[in-house]
Amino acid sequence: MKIEVKDLAKTFGPVVAVGRVSFQVEEGELLGLLGPSGSGKTTVLRMIAGLEAPSFGDIWIDGRRVNDLPVQERNIGFVFQHYALFKHLTVYDNIAFGLRVKKWGRQAIGPRIAELLTLMSLERLDDRYPHQLSGGQRQRVAIARALAPRPSVLLLDEPFGAVDAKVRQELREWLIRLHNELNVTSLFVTHDQEEAMEVSNRILVFSKGRLEQSGSPAEVYEEPATEFVARFIGSMNILEGVVKNGAVVIGSLEFPASGIDDGTPVQVGFRPYYVKVSDNHMRYRQRAKLRHIYFLGVAYRLEIETSDGLLLRSRVNKEEFRQYRFQVGQTVSYAVTQFRFLPREAGAHLPPDRPPMTTPGPLTP
Amino acid sequence: MRPVMIGSVWAYFLVLLIGPVFYLVVQSFSEGIAPFWTELTRPEALHGFLLTAEITVIVLVVNLCFGTVTALVLVRQKFPGRTFLSGLIDLPFAVSPVIAGFMLILLFGPDTILEAFFGSLGVKVLFAFPAMVLATLFATFPFIVRELTPLLQTIGTESEEAARTLGAGEWQVFFKVTLPALRWGLVYGATLTVARSIGEFGAVLVVSGNILLLTQTATLHIYQSYVDFNYIGANAVAFALLAVSFAILALLEIAKARAQAATQQMSADPV
Numbered sequence: 001m002k003i004e005v006k007d008l009a010k011t012f013g014p015v016v017a018v019g020r021v022s023f024q025v026e027e028g029e030l031l032g033l034l035g036p037s038g039s040g041k042t043t044v045l046r047m048i049a050g051l052e053a054p055s056f057g058d059i060w061i062d063g064r065r066v067n068d069l070p071v072q073e074r075n076i077g078f079v080f081q082h083y084a085l086f087k088h089l090t091v092y093d094n095i096a097f098g099l100r101v102k103k104w105g106r107q108a109i110g111p112r113i114a115e116l117l118t119l120m121s122l123e124r125l126d127d128r129y130p131h132q133l134s135g136g137q138r139q140r141v142a143i144a145r146a147l148a149p150r151p152s153v154l155l156l157d158e159p160f161g162a163v164d165a166k167v168r169q170e171l172r173e174w175l176i177r178l179h180n181e182l183n184v185t186s187l188f189v190t191h192d193q194e195e196a197m198e199v200s201n202r203i204l205v206f207s208k209g210r211l212e213q214s215g216s217p218a219e220v221y222e223e224p225a226t227e228f229v230a231r232f233i234g235s236m237n238i239l240e241g242v243v244k245n246g247a248v249v250i251g252s253l254e255f256p257a258s259g260i261d262d263g264t265p266v267q268v269g270f271r272p273y274y275v276k277v278s279d280n281h282m283r284y285r286q287r288a289k290l291r292h293i294y295f296l297g298v299a300y301r302l303e304i305e306t307s308d309g310l311l312l313r314s315r316v317n318k319e320e321f322r323q324y325r326f327q328v329g330q331t332v333s334y335a336v337t338q339f340r341f342l343p344r345e346a347g348a349h350l351p352p353d354r355p356p357m358t359t360p361g362p363l364t365p
Numbered sequence: 366m367r368p369v370m371i372g373s374v375w376a377y378f379l380v381l382l383i384g385p386v387f388y389l390v391v392q393s394f395s396e397g398i399a400p401f402w403t404e405l406t407r408p409e410a411l412h413g414f415l416l417t418a419e420i421t422v423i424v425l426v427v428n429l430c431f432g433t434v435t436a437l438v439l440v441r442q443k444f445p446g447r448t449f450l451s452g453l454i455d456l457p458f459a460v461s462p463v464i465a466g467f468m469l470i471l472l473f474g475p476d477t478i479l480e481a482f483f484g485s486l487g488v489k490v491l492f493a494f495p496a497m498v499l500a501t502l503f504a505t506f507p508f509i510v511r512e513l514t515p516l517l518q519t520i521g522t523e524s525e526e527a528a529r530t531l532g533a534g535e536w537q538v539f540f541k542v543t544l545p546a547l548r549w550g551l552v553y554g555a556t557l558t559v560a561r562s563i564g565e566f567g568a569v570l571v572v573s574g575n576i577l578l579l580t581q582t583a584t585l586h587i588y589q590s591y592v593d594f595n596y597i598g599a600n601a602v603a604f605a606l607l608a609v610s611f612a613i614l615a616l617l618e619i620a621k622a623r624a625q626a627a628t629q630q631m632s633a634d635p636v
Contacts, residue, residue, distance in 0.1 A: 049530060051526055051530070
C-alpha cells in the first residue's frame with residue numbers, strides 16, 4: 001500500500017473542511033479526488049503533501065507515518081492549479097530547482113532535465129521564461145518540475161483548471177500517457193466529473209468534507225452510493241415518494257419497493273437513458289408532453305412533462321432519434337425501464353437496479 | 366481649449382521645475398569653473414557629502430531589512446493590531462519632518478529616561494549622528510514597505526509552496542523565490558529611500574544642531590552657505606545634489622518600467 005489516510009480531519013476555526021476521512025491508495029494508482037468546490041478534496045491533498053497540518057487523524061506514505069514530517073522531506077511532487085512556476089527562472093532552471101536543492105551533481109542534473117524535456121515535449125523551450133509560454137506548456141513545465149526529483153507520489157491540484165477546454169483535453173491525455181509510462185502513484189483533484197471519469201483508475205467522491213464513495217468510474221456511475229453521488233456524477237432523474245403497500249406511487253408511475261417498510265420516505269433515481277420515449281402514443285403506457293429537445297452532439301436530451309407535472313429528462317441516441325418525429329409541444333408516450341432507490345444517509349447500502357412493475361412492454365407489437 | 370491647457374502645463378513646469386533648475390545651473394558657474402570647484406571641495410562641503418552618504422547607506426540598509434520584514438508580516442500574518450499598524454505606515458508622509466525631529470528631541474532630550482540610558486552607555490544621541498539617522502529613518506520608513514505590500518499580495522504564496530514541495534528550506538525559499546520576485550519593487554523603494562535620505566532637511570536640522578564639520582549634512586551645508594551669503598557655495602553643493610537626483614530619477618524610471626513588466630507578467634497568468 002502506497003498511501004493510507006485514516007480518520008483525517010481538518011478544521012479552520014469553527015469550519016470543518018474535512019471530517020474524518022479514511023482511504024487507501026495502492027502503488028501505481030491514478031486516483032481522482034472529485035467533488036464540488038468546498039468539498040474538502042484540495043485540503044485532503046494538501047494534508048498528504050504536508051502543506052496543511054491535519055487537525056486529527058494520520059497519514060502514512062510508504063508505510064511511514066508522515067504527520068510530523070515536513071513537506072520538504074515527504075518526497076512528493078506537487079502540481080498547482082496556477083502552475084506556480086518561478087517567474088524569474090527559465091524552463092530549465094525551473095525544472096532543475098528541486099534537483100539543485102537536493103544537491104544532485106551537475107552530471108546528473110543535465111541528463112535528467114533533457115529526459116524530462118523530451119518526455120513532456122518541451123525540447124527547445126528550455127531557455128524560455130514562464131511568461132513566454134502558453135498555458136498548456138506552463139503546466140507541462142510544472143509537471144516536469146514536480147517529477148524531476150523522482151518523487152514517490154505525484155499530487156496534482158486541479159491541474160487543468162486554468163487552461164481552455166481544448167488544451168485541457170490534451171493535458172488529460174498527457175497525464176494518462178505519463179502515468180502509463182512512469183507508473184508513479186498519482187492523486188489529482190478535480191471538480192469536473194467528466195475529467196475524473198476519463199483520467200482516473202479510481203475515483204473518490206467528496207462532499208462537504210465527507211468521503212461519499214470510492215470506486216472505479218463505472219462503479220460510481222452505475223451504482224452511486226448516495227444521493228449526492230447520483231446527482232453529482234452524470235445526470236439523474238430523482239423523484240421523492242413514500243412506500244405504501246410494497247410500492248412507491250408517484251403520479252402515474254409505480255415503483256415496486258418490496259422489502260422496504262410502509263411509510264418509509266424514499267428517493268427514486270433513474271438515468272435519462274432509462275427513460276424511453278416514443279412519438280407513438282400506443283408504444284408505452286405513460287403519457288407526457290415534450291417540452292424541450294437539446295442537441296448534445298453525440299445524442300439528444302428530451303425534457304418531458306408528465307400529466308402530473310413531473311419534469312423528466314430522457315436521453316435518446318441519434319439513431320433512435322431519427323426513427324421518430326419529435327416536435328416540441330406534442331404528446332409522447334414514455335416508460336421508465338430501470339430505477340434504483342437512493343439511500344438517504346451516506347454510506348447506506350444500495351440494492352441493485354431493478355425494473356419497475358410498470359415496465360410495460362410495447363402495448364402494440 | 367486644447368492649446369491653452371497644454372500651454373498652461375508647460376508654463377507650470379517652466380515656472381516650478383525647469384526654470385529653477387536652469388537658473389541653479391547657470392548661477393553655479395556664474396563666476397567660472399574655478400570658484401565652483403573650490404566651493405565644492407572645501408572641507409566643510411566634503412564633510413557634508415560624506416555625512417549625507419553615511420546616513421544614506423545606514424538608512425538604506427536598515428530600511429531594506431525592516432521594510433521587507435514589515436511588509437511580509439503585514440501581508441502574510443494575521444495578528445491583532447495588524448490593521449492599526451498598516452494604517453500607521455503612511456504616518457511619516459503626513460507628519461511634517463520638523464515635527465518628527467521635535468518628537469525625537471522630546472524623546473531623547475535632557476532628563477529623559479532614554480537620554481539617561483544611552484548617556485550611561487556613553488552614547489550621545491541628540492545633536493549627534495544617531496539622532497540624524499533616526500530622523501532620516503522616520504522620514505523614509507514608508508517607501509519600501511509601500512512598494513512591497515501590493516507586490517506581495519500579487520505574487521501570493523503558491524510558488525513558495527512549490528519550492529517547499531521540491532525540498533527547499535525556509536531560507537532557500539526566501540532567497541531563491543521570494544526575494545527574486547520582489548527585486549524590482551525593492552530597487553524602486555530603495556531608490557526613493559536614497560533620494561529622500563539625501564534630500565532630508567527639516568527633521569535633520571532640528572535634531573542635528575547643524576554643527577559645522579560635525580553634524581552638518583550636505584543639505585544643511587547648502588542652507589548654512591546661503592544664510593552666510595556664500596551663494597556660490599550654496600549653488601555648487603546644490604548642483605552636485607541635483608546631479609545625483611537626476612541620476613536617481615533615471616534609475617527610478619528604469620526600475621518602474623521593470624517592476625511594471627514584472628507585475629504584468631504575473632497578472633498575465635490567470636489568478
